Amino acid sequence: MLDLRLIREQPDAVERALADKGGAALIREIVARDGERRRLLTEVEELKALRNRASEAIGQAKRRGEDATAEQARMREVGERIATLDGEVKAVDEAIQALLVQVPNVPHPSVPPGKSDEENVEVRRWGTPRAFGFAPKPHEELGEALGLLDLARAVKIAKARFAVLWGPGARLERALAQFMLDLHTREHGYTELWVPHLVNAETMLKTGQLPKFEEQLFKTVEADESRTLYLIPTAEVSLSALHGGEVLPERTLPRRYTAFTPCYRREAGTYGKDMKGIYRQHQFDKVELVKITTPEQSYEELESMVANAEEVLRRLELPYRVVERCTGDVGFSAAKGYDIEVWRPAAGKYTEISSCSNYADFGGRRVDVRYKPERGKAEHCHTLNGSGLAVGRSLIAVLENYQEADGSVTIPRALRPYMDGLARLTRPPTP
RNA sequence: GGAGAGGUGGCCGAGUCGGCCGAAGGCAGCCGCCUGCUAAGCGGUUACAGGGGCAAAACCUCUGUCCCGGGUUCGAAUCCCGGCCUCUCCGCCA
Structure with a gap:
């Protein structure tokens, strides 16, 4: 706030x-x-x-x-x-x-003016979409044909917007996550955390999920309602609430945290939207990035966070673009934010795979995280968060961008060490 | 799930026939003095939040805060009720 x-x-x-x-x-x-x-x-x-x-x-x-x-x-x-x-x-x-709590954050002066996402500004592009000698297929067709993706059985045991990954498909999901975590912890200076996936109402309030997004959250049923726990819609919730009520010594900033967790979202109000494949799911994996900084650091830390997320796509050799959100589209809590959109050959467009935001002191005040300078009074920290990246959507991007004419999929070089050297996903022999 | 103990300042720890307690003492930190060497001694000092004064800072002043909420009272860290959390033991369990 x-x-x-x-x-x-x-x-x-x-x-x-x-x-x-x-x-x-x-x-x-x-x-x-x-x-x-x-x-x-x-x-x-x-x-x-x-x-x-x-x-x-x-x-x-x-x-x-x-x-x-x-x-x-x-x-x-x-x-x-x-x-x-x-x-x-x-x-x-x-x-x-x-x-x-109803007042959104004030946009940073550098944010481009605009009313809606149509006025967002493309900042840069990387990579060139590959020229296919055939009509590229959407990931759900590729995945099901290759025996990696099983949506029908997911519906049977749960409901729509859930997925089952088989064999190399499940392995690819795990490979992507581990690749991202290794990159961020080894090369980008993040500390890996393992956090609760269920959190209490106070945490949801302090991270701005409640009361506004109550209908988007899954929650537990308790005899005593005050003990209800909520499934996290993103690890940002757990990570940013971590230091609530604390005063951190300035010399320990910036803090850079990453965590791999599943994310649970009801996706209420999206009936019929993105129903094909696994683009929009009730449960998906994400490697999250969170930073806690001083006010002086936060905007350059935002730029480096975006670069950290981009690096995942560069190493996977997936074409993408970075878009800055305009004043009308930047998130409720954000002072400034970028989306990273990856190329989707079947759809012929870029779609969101990451969003990085600087909440400035807005988030630090809400969860009450402060820092103590060497001299002077404690002040609220700036907090940032971003996806680095959404794993399920990364899987989509790999399948679609690396597909071959025969329906097989090449494994990106960066992922092969995580796939026991496997270089290609091929159609399984017909039984 | 059963039984017991406890929650006081950065840390430890006094304080329970209510007032002189924002809170002794110790440790730690800071400032100064002294001394002199792989450390000690002396003096002073050090919580947070909110309101008012002030252009603002400094500063002054008021209020609140001894886990949280409520009650009793002119007055509560101290008494009463409810809650939360932590620890120990038993049971159960991946």
Whole structure:
């Protein structure tokens, strides 16, 4: 969430910045509520000061053996007034909080203006889409023909939007994940973490998943509802909540974390969309990247994070492009963000395979992660996250870009060490 | 699942017939002095958040915070109720 002080001191600037993103309408009300809160605080705190002084005096009088019943009665009334005002302060606090969590992050000045994803800006392209001497097939056809992908049985044991991978298909999924983790930990300076896949409601609140995206989350059913656990929709949830409430020494920043986890999403409201293949699934694997930085570091760390994700595609020799999101399309929590889109020959277009964002202090404030400079007061960290990459979508890209005329698929060179040297996936012999 | 113990400042740890406790003492850190050498001594100092004063910083002042929430009271770290968490033992278990 945004800093209440920023809204209080520069409401007009915040409103302007949110023009494309939405949420500007909330600013005026927050300012009004904030004024109300401070009036109440002044009043109640003066009464508390009065009560504290009087109680002190009553104590002394009693020790001297004097009667203080009159003063006690007077303070009882003051106490009642305080209780009333405390209740009002609490109510206003909650109202402000409820408004504040609805306000999106302010885009960085460098973000290109625009209303929707149509105005996103292509930043660069890498690689040249291969010229096929035949009509390239979509991954689901290739996968099923090669006996790697079994959607029918996944539907039988679960439901639509689930998949079963067989033999070399399952191995390829694991190879991709391990290749990515090795790259990020060995060459890009990330520390690998293994984290809970089920987290509590507080974690979901602090990472902005609740209440807004409740309908997108799978959750457990508990006799005591307050103990409900939620399946993570991304490892970002676990990784970014990790240091909640902590103050990190500045010299330990930036922190660079990566984790491989499954991700679970209900995909409510996407009926009929991307139903073919495994592009949009209820369960998919992802190697996530998260950084915690100082405010000075965060924008260059965003650039390097994007480069880290790109490097996966370069080593896999998959053509891609990088797109910067415009002010109207940059995520709710993000100050700036890029999407990486990989080439899909069958579809003849680039589709999203990674998204990297700088949440700036917005995320650090929400989960309450701060850092302590050598000199000076603790401040909220900047947090960043990105996919490095979505594994299932990487599998799609490999199958589609590396397919041959006979329906076989070449294994990218970078993955062969993870596939026991296997160079090619071929049609299994007919039984 | 059963039984018991406990949650106090960066750490350890006092504090339970309610007030003089934001909290003794120790450790650690910082500043200074002294001394002199593989370290000690002396003095001072060191929490966080919010409000007000101030253009702002410094600073001053007020409020809150001794796991969380509620209650009793003029007043609660201290009493009462509820919750959360941690630890130990038993049972079960990959």
